[in-house]
Amino acid sequence: MVSENPNETSLLPVRHPQQDLFICDIADCVLKNDIASMEHPVFSLSKKPDLSVREYVNGDKRLTVTPSVKGMATIYDKDILIFAISQLMAAKNRGDPISCELRLSARSFLVFANRHTGGGDYEQLEAALDRLTGTRLKTSIRTGGEKQESWFGLVESAYVKRFEHGGGSEGRVQELRITLSDWLFNAVTANEVLSMHPDYFRLRKPIERRLYEIARKHCGVQDEWRVGLRLLYKKTGARSPIKQFRFLLKNLQDQQHLPDYKIAIEADGENVSFARRSEVACPPRTNFLHVADER
Template sequence: MVTETPNQPDDDLFSDRGIGHLLPERHPQQDLFICDVADAVLKDLVQHMEHPFYSLSKKPETSIRRYEHNGNWIEITPSVKGLATIYDKDILIYCISQIMAKLNRGEAVSQRVRISSRDLLVFTNRGTAGKDYAALAEALDRLAGTRISTNVRAGDEEEYSTFGLIDAASIRRKHGLDGRLLWCEVKLSDWVFQAIRAQDVLTLHPDYFRLRKPIERRLYELARKHCGVQAEWRCSVEILHKKSGSKSPLKQFRYLLKEITASDHLPDYRIEFDEEADKVGFFNRNTMQQLAAMPRWIDEIRLESETYEAAREAAPGWDPYFIEAEWKAWLQTSAKAPPRKCDLAFIAFCARFYERRGDPN
């Protein structure tokens, strides 16, 4: 069940007619990282559910979203300024990318991230005019105001949790009403930061920020998560509509899928829409696999003998050589930079591996 205004179409269904499918590439890009909060935070709670936290509308969305499944539920409550949008999510992507870069270099990280406003705008392929700086402050308000609540039922007990996307934000700007932002400081919530520390992240194609329509970004995210580096992923249009968080009627959603299928401009994946079966297929273009081909440095990693002993302690009952193969495969598919201290990085991976998968027996 979703509590929201019915049949309110997404803005992106009716915008950008007659315009090129991708925005111009305003600035060069590097590797991007995204943390799927729904998957990373809630996967052990309601793992069969998908939660679109972000609004796909450019108009303020102030209704509460509620999803229920087998006695568990999740609510996303916006502030009076509206639900965080998929464009607001760019700020989180930038913060996460900065933290991941530090983790890969073996540096200390914190929930507080200092952001150069111009660097953020360049990173997300936006303009650098005054209105673009002003939009950042509005986005921070919506991110801070959006709250997620959920329950977990176990036997005759029930646990309730509530958290946000960011806990706080501060902004420094030039003096004067028209002064530009100099920097922002964002404090990520405990939930988001823990998900990052667990390295539940995926790389995004640089053209993600060139997608014009919110629904195109959301479809790419779903393909990236569910299809990943596999050859294909299929689902019904009805399920895709639910996962996307689109508020448009199914009829309009199908029309949009036809448009995106015809233009064939989604990065990394090709879409096929089977109208007769009312199903959608996402097919890997293999561009991601080429980018994530095994770097030579991964193949050349040689761990110390003491490291394998420490790995056995970190993941009791598991073969450390099996986990090493899993670790190298993860380094490959996540397009990681070389760890500064491979032995320590591997032991940390073993600990996370055991935390997730437990005793093999």
């Protein structure tokens, strides 16, 4: 679904360099992601069904993620939410009314997320909705100034509409209708979102996407952000051994294909820094190095 060759370390190709006019309007929306799920490990990084309950504690912030029998929502399933949030923010910025209930074109989503548009790619949307609606959260992490203390789903309900008559598309998913959780919708209404580089969808590995999210959230408009390697490992939600995590960071340091940021493992081997690439525009401000104070 994501990588034609999992051994490749470069970015995925741009699969839709030219789009029809209808798709163009939608794909031109700036990628937006909610800050809370960028900072905290809400989504599974596994490509296999993840049935484990996750507990994450960071200071006074607590998060419990419980999957359904279909498995935990993955970071690739999150693409649907990024698409939804991007559409909502575009409408909000135009001054249009918005709602937590959305109707999304299946093909528009696949193009937006730089995916193939074959029959199997449409069918995978149903599996993604299974995981998104089945995964339940309990958290003290605020969105929109509201503290959630009850169980809720990332997507509270979903509906799939299929083509009904011929044309070679009969039975194929045509439209997605989803109802976002209050937790996510509050983030949109409170502007608790960040823009992301479109090459996010070209990253091949789940951990690369997660590292980009974390860098985007914490580095922001700073020139550099420094964090302990073990804390970074915790923030990603990775389940692989930390030795393997170090190896992956070393590969990323050698390849340097994360959008917007360069990554470096410091000489002590226990800290990692993310530095903004010089070609990334940011508002003028005093340069400083922020050291994560979490342990």
